[in-house]
Amino acid sequence: MTTYAIEKxxxxxxxxxxxVGEADSLLTTVLGSxxxxxxxxxxxxxxxxxxxxxxxxxxxxxxxGRFADTAVPAMLEMLRAVGGVSTxxxxxxxxxASMFAGRGPMNIGENNVEAVRRALAGQEIPIDGEHLGGExxxxxxxxxxxxxxxxxxxxxxxxxx
Amino acid sequence: MSDTPTSxxxxxxLLQELFASATRDASEAMNRWTxxxxxxxxxxxxxxxxxxxxxxLNLSNELMTMIVLTLDGEMGGDMILSFDEKNGRAxxxxxxxxxxxxxxxxxxxxxxxxxxxxxxxxxxxxxALTRLVEVELVPSPPHFIQDYGAxxxxxxxxxQAMYCDKxxxxxxxxxxxxxxxxxxVFFVPNEKMRQTMEETLQGVS
Numbered sequence: 001m002t003t004y005a006i007e008k009x010x011x012x013x014x015x016x017x018x019x020v021g022e023a024d025s026l027l028t029t030v031l032g033s034x035x036x037x038x039x040x041x042x043x044x045x046x047x048x049x050x051x052x053x054x055x056x057x058x059x060x061x062x063x064x065g066r067f068a069d070t071a072v073p074a075m076l077e078m079l080r081a082v083g084g085v086s087t088x089x090x091x092x093x094x095x096x097a098s099m100f101a102g103r104g105p106m107n108i109g110e111n112n113v114e115a116v117r118r119a120l121a122g123q124e125i126p127i128d129g130e131h132l133g134g135e136x137x138x139x140x141x142x143x144x145x146x147x148x149x150x151x152x153x154x155x156x157x158x159x160x161x
Numbered sequence: 162m163s164d165t166p167t168s169x170x171x172x173x174x175l176l177q178e179l180f181a182s183a184t185r186d187a188s189e190a191m192n193r194w195t196x197x198x199x200x201x202x203x204x205x206x207x208x209x210x211x212x213x214x215x216x217x218l219n220l221s222n223e224l225m226t227m228i229v230l231t232l233d234g235e236m237g238g239d240m241i242l243s244f245d246e247k248n249g250r251a252x253x254x255x256x257x258x259x260x261x262x263x264x265x266x267x268x269x270x271x272x273x274x275x276x277x278x279x280x281x282x283x284x285x286x287x288x289a290l291t292r293l294v295e296v297e298l299v300p301s302p303p304h305f306i307q308d309y310g311a312x313x314x315x316x317x318x319x320x321q322a323m324y325c326d327k328x329x330x331x332x333x334x335x336x337x338x339x340x341x342x343x344x345x346v347f348f349v350p351n352e353k354m355r356q357t358m359e360e361t362l363q364g365v366s
Contacts (some may be wrong), residue, residue: 012216014212014213014215014216015211015212015214015215015311015315015318015322016211016212016322017212030215030222030309030311030312030315031312031315032308032309032311032312032313032315032316033315033316033319034315053315053318053319053322054319054322054323058323060323062326063211063326066211066322097312099306099308099312099313099316100229100231100304100306100313100316108316108319136308136312137308137309137311137312137313138309138312139222139309154224154307154308155224
């Protein structure tokens with residue numbers, strides 16, 4: 001019997017960006033105190049990942065992915081455009097670290113996480129899994145077909161949510 | 162950020178001059194610190210879209226060894242000195258007069274040697290900036306980090322994320338015995354620092 005490995009297409013999500021992926025996509029990014037928010041429709045195998053930098057847009061509408069309060073509505077709009085059904089949406093979160101060992105703007109990570117949670121709750125999207133906090137960066141990848149969110153810290157795989 | 166392209170490019174050219182001078186000071190300090198082993202040259206001062214900074218600077222999935230100095234206060238910023246593992250350890254060993262350590266973990270002495278290197282570079286840059294903006298700038302003690310380059314840089318970029326769509330990044334390269342090393346210094350000013358630098362430079366021009 002021959003087995004076939006299906007090559008997934010890596011889609012990198014830059015700082016403050018929102019990217020949508022379909023079944024053959026692997027959404028990837030690197031996070032520090034930013035939060036990698038994924039909203040996905042498991043049945044249709046589509047997902048959107050936002051790389052959220054800050055909690056509040058303070059009225060700015062031109063870079064929705066950068067802020068928690070504007071990222072979630074923009075993600076929903078993008079998912080709808082590719083056939084997502086809002087009643088099926090679930091979310092997974094990673095990131096929100098306190099980088100520089102708590103020096104500098106240390107509560108940015110926590111603020112981001114809280115703002116993302118509020119935005120998801122406002123849209124009644126349940127959170128299926130989280131890997132948050134700590135003092136280290138994360139490399140994350142979300143497989144749109146399986147809904148698996150894999151997290152590496154310091155070059156080692158540490159979690160799959 | 163609403164300047165005409167011409168005045169913006171003139172400002173960037175002036176910033177380039179400023180950082181070139183700061184880099185010369187830093188290079189002299191580094192040259193003394195490493196007994197002539199290491200020198201620096203300014204690569205360039207660039208404005209990059211926030212979304213593309215990590216990709217443009219080749220800071221993505223790789224783990225890096227970094228020294229971070231933070232300028233706290235209204236007029237602030239972050240300076241990140243990044244080393245590749247092999248040459249960072251060679252520098253630490255050379256400064257300590259020891260064999261290159263082969264343990265996976267950096268020991269306290271090695272970290273201390275690199276922290277001091279960061280301190281020397283940071284102070285040289287801060288002195289140049291102090292001369293420009295005429296405000297005394299005192300960086301935090303250096304902080305040793307091993308992590309993904311992108312995760313550290315994005316922390317520094319947050320100070321710009323609310324107000325700007327482009328990040329101002331000053332990138333410097335290192336040379337040892339004339340050979341370019343895979344080390345860099347990134348300086349990311351916050352909004353107030355950036356504004357003050359630009360206003361001062363407008364006065365100069």
